[in-house]
Amino acid sequence: MEIMLLAVVSPEIRCEWHLDDWQVALVSTMVFFGFMVCGVLSGYVSDRYGRWKVVFGGFVWSAYFSLLTSFAPSYGWFIFLRSMVGCGVAGVSQGFVLKTEFIPAKHRAYLLPLATVFWMLGSMLIIILGMLVVPSLGWRWMIRISVAPSIILIFLFRFIPESARYNVSAGNIPAAVETLTKISKMNRSSLPPGRLVETSAEQRGSWRILLSSSFRTTSLLLWFSWFVASFSYYGSVLSSSELLEKNLLCVKDADREHQVKHHLEDGLCYCIAFANSDYQTLLISSLGEVALVPLNICLLNVFGRRRTMTVLQLLAAILFMLINICTTMCIPQWPGLWGWGSVRHSAGSEE
Structure with missing residues (x-):
């Protein structure tokens, strides 16, 4: 929801704040900067003290600072508070680890892609909120309403157990057995006879393990794969907003379409807000992700992880090239499409 909210x-x-292109881009950059810094810390803390504590703290942290963002009095405060939200989202991301450790390896190719449906539903909810709330109440109320699911989830955390795998690695065998017993009762089954015995890991949370001779190649490949996936996915989401946005127009005599909102006191700058058609375009692009989940599951179970990732990365690269060709041919040349600063220079004599 965070990245679509920024879009x-x-x-x-x-x-509202007369921002240049680089200032708008800095907002997303600071969110990911907070995510990067706290992501390293949250991984270490979750290995040392548990996944549940980090995920719960991440939700509380991100909800609190997201709510504060809606009261930001200036651009500087906005980017600072969103960077704090990024720190909280880094803790929330440990929920993926918590979820994976409850899923048997043979079922992960089915259940993990299905779980992404809820990620996509969150993105679509933000778009719908933008369509319904922003034109009437503004972006501040949209952010306030978007915090509601996180607040509800905070109260539901008492139903989420700590990872049994973590408890075993930490040497807390009774807690792991208690969690597995509850799961077996929910499934109307019973634990196999015997006693759970596992040697606790002494080097939990050590980054040196990732760069040891046994894991170095795998770690580097995974890091680069995540870089490519994040660069492609978040780039496509944020660029969708840029392609639809008309930006500020700073002139004396603006056309009727620009005289919609954000008419400034000096009478020089006007702005076109997102129309319903723009929100619908974003919504359709998000629906495309949901539609491809069954295909993703099929490919993972038929061709395996590596081949599926290779094929989909190549397909994504081809489609990005096609988008570039389409946008250079089809996008209308709105005045000020590439930013307020460029328009100001071109209209400097009128200012």
């Missing part, structure tokens, strides 16, 4: 809010804050 919806960016045109609004650009108009």
Whole structure:
């Protein structure tokens, strides 16, 4: 929800605070900067003290600072508070680890892709909120309403157990057995006879393990794969907003379409907000992700992880090239499409 929220809010804050392109881009950069710094720390802390504590703390942290963002009095405060939200999201991401450790390896190719459906539903919810709330109440109320699911989830955390795998690695065998017993009762089954015995890991949370001779190649490949996937996915989400956005127009005599909102006191700058058609375009692109989940599951179970990732990465690269060809041929040349600063220079004599 965080990245799609930025895609919806960016045109609004650009108009409200007269932001240049680099200032709008800095908002997303600071979110990911907070995610990067705290992501390293949250991984270490979750290995040392448990996944549940980190995920719960991440939700509380991100919900709190996201709510504060809606009261940001200036651009500087906005990027600072969103970077704090990024720190919280880094803790929330440990929920993926918590979830994976409960899923048997043979079922992960089915259940993990299905879980991404809820990720996509969150993105679509943000777009719908933007469509319904932003035109009437503004972006601040959209952020306040978007915090509601996190607050509800915080109260539901008492139903989420700590990872049994973590408890075993930490030497807390009774807690692991208690969790497995509850799961077996939910499944109307019983634990196999015997006693759970496992040697606790002494080097939990040590980054040196990732770069040891046994894991170095795998770690480097996974890091690069995550870089490519994040670069492609988040780049496509944020660029969707940029392609639809009309930006600020700073002239004396603006056309009727620009005289919609954000009419400034000096009478020089006007802005076009997202129309319903723009929100619908974002919504359709998100629906495309949901539609491809069954295909992803099929490919994973038929061709395996590596071949599927190779094919989909190549397909993504080809489609990105096609998008580039289409946008250079089809996008209307709105005045100020590439930022307020460029328009100001071109209209300097009128200012």
